Amino acid sequence: MPVINFFEEDISYKLKDKLKVKRWISETIMAEGYKLNELSYIFVRTHTYCGSTSSI
Template sequence: MPSINFFEEDVNYSLKNKQAIRKWITETILAEGYRLKELNYIFCSDEYLLSINQQYLDHNTYTDIITFDNSAQGKEITGDIFISVERIRENAVKFNVTEVQELHRVMIHGTLHLLGYKDKTPADKKKMTFKEDFYLATRNFIG
């Protein structure tokens, strides 16, 4: 049974519109020609995400998101997406958007990574941003 789950680590965070978000993410995955097996979003603190960044990626920097692709078969999505609630809040102010808008952007960004999109080169980043904007526009819930 496909599932999208939401967890908290080292923070107390209450995600709103969970069912609508599950539907939106699932529809995004299907629109890209993939199938959903299991996707976990883990909301956490800066320090928690920093420790993951150091331990698994050998990076000593704060970040808003880390995506782990655990898919065993092509075109089937299984993954864990860790999101720093503190970075989301800071970036929302920095980019002059609401916290919910920034959260949704980061959630779809991580999902797009699982769908094969990259963001290391300027061309890849442009394509990623285009896809983020496209799928953000398909949300049919408040936020």
């Protein structure tokens, strides 16, 4: 299984059933004909893009 990480930044949210979500992501990517090596999914309260921060 590829490396899939979940991080929380500035929030108290905890993803339930991480293993099921990882499996679903991997299976979906493979079903579309792609290969996943590594994925980091970051849950944040604010959005940072190109060095600027704005509220969602």
